[in-house]
Amino acid sequence: MNARERIEALLEMYELNAKVLSEMLGMKRPQAIYDILNGKTKSITENMAIKIVSVFSDLNKTWLLTGEGDILKEPKHNVIFKKSFVDTGSGFQKKNQGALYTMIPIFELEATAGFYSLYNDLSSNVADYISIPNLPPVDGAIYARGDSMSPLIASGDIVIFKKVELQPGNILWGHIYIVSYSIDGDTYTVVKYIRQSKRDGYIRLESFNTRYDPLEIPVSSINALALVKASITFHTIG
Numbered sequence: 001m002n003a004r005e006r007i008e009a010l011l012e013m014y015e016l017n018a019k020v021l022s023e024m025l026g027m028k029r030p031q032a033i034y035d036i037l038n039g040k041t042k043s044i045t046e047n048m049a050i051k052i053v054s055v056f057s058d059l060n061k062t063w064l065l066t067g068e069g070d071i072l073k074e075p076k077h078n079v080i081f082k083k084s085f086v087d088t089g090s091g092f093q094k095k096n097q098g099a100l101y102t103m104i105p106i107f108e109l110e111a112t113a114g115f116y117s118l119y120n121d122l123s124s125n126v127a128d129y130i131s132i133p134n135l136p137p138v139d140g141a142i143y144a145r146g147d148s149m150s151p152l153i154a155s156g157d158i159v160i161f162k163k164v165e166l167q168p169g170n171i172l173w174g175h176i177y178i179v180s181y182s183i184d185g186d187t188y189t190v191v192k193y194i195r196q197s198k199r200d201g202y203i204r205l206e207s208f209n210t211r212y213d214p215l216e217i218p219v220s221s222i223n224a225l226a227l228v229k230a231s232i233t234f235h236t237i238g
Helices: 003-013 018-024 031-037 046-055 061-066 115-120
Strands: 079-087 092-102 104-107 126-130 140-143 158-163 176-183 186-196 202-206 215-218 222-232
Touching (some): 003 061, 018 031, 115 186
Antiparallel strands (some): 104 126, 158 222
16 A cells, blocks of 8 residues: 555544644644645655654554554544455456445344453454445444344344443434343343333333333343444345
8 A cells, every 4th residue: 555545544444634634733734635636746755754653643654654463542433444346348357446335244142241341352253354434433232132022123134233331321212223231240231212111210111012011120230332323234144
């Protein structure tokens, strides 16, 4: 990956343009960035790299200078570059446009000590990856089990989640969450709507499948919480 592609990747990842990036780096004119983007300058200088990582502290300076390693110091997910096909007059060929897709890890929940363990360590037991365009930032995905949210979310569907800090006011009432909680020494992981309870210090868990009765649990019993941002339903087995 050359210098132009690395700057393009940076701009795409942070949703910036050359002018805004230059302003953030304290440059009076964006010409230095434009020179890299149009191929006039073939490398990123040490001084420019220092300025960039001082603003974007999660960026890997070695990658920025050489293209080696990961784009981030500690990437949460693998990152790949989008390919598109262009008509060259002699057939279609792949052309690198430098656009980033974030690969969302799908975790094997059965291989962990439950969602609580996964919530605290998103670096292990990755079964696969999936990429979805235009999806807001997420932390990962798991396979749904059971039919309490069926047919909205069926067993085997992929549930994509964003971790939520266990703090007052963080719950969006009426939304679907992955909830891990402990009652009488047993730990449960469920996918449910969370609604307000009339009882102080409790929340109400509701299923989409009306065969299941609502359940109220103490907020204090929750040990992991994640907002469901999307789900993928499979309509065939193979």
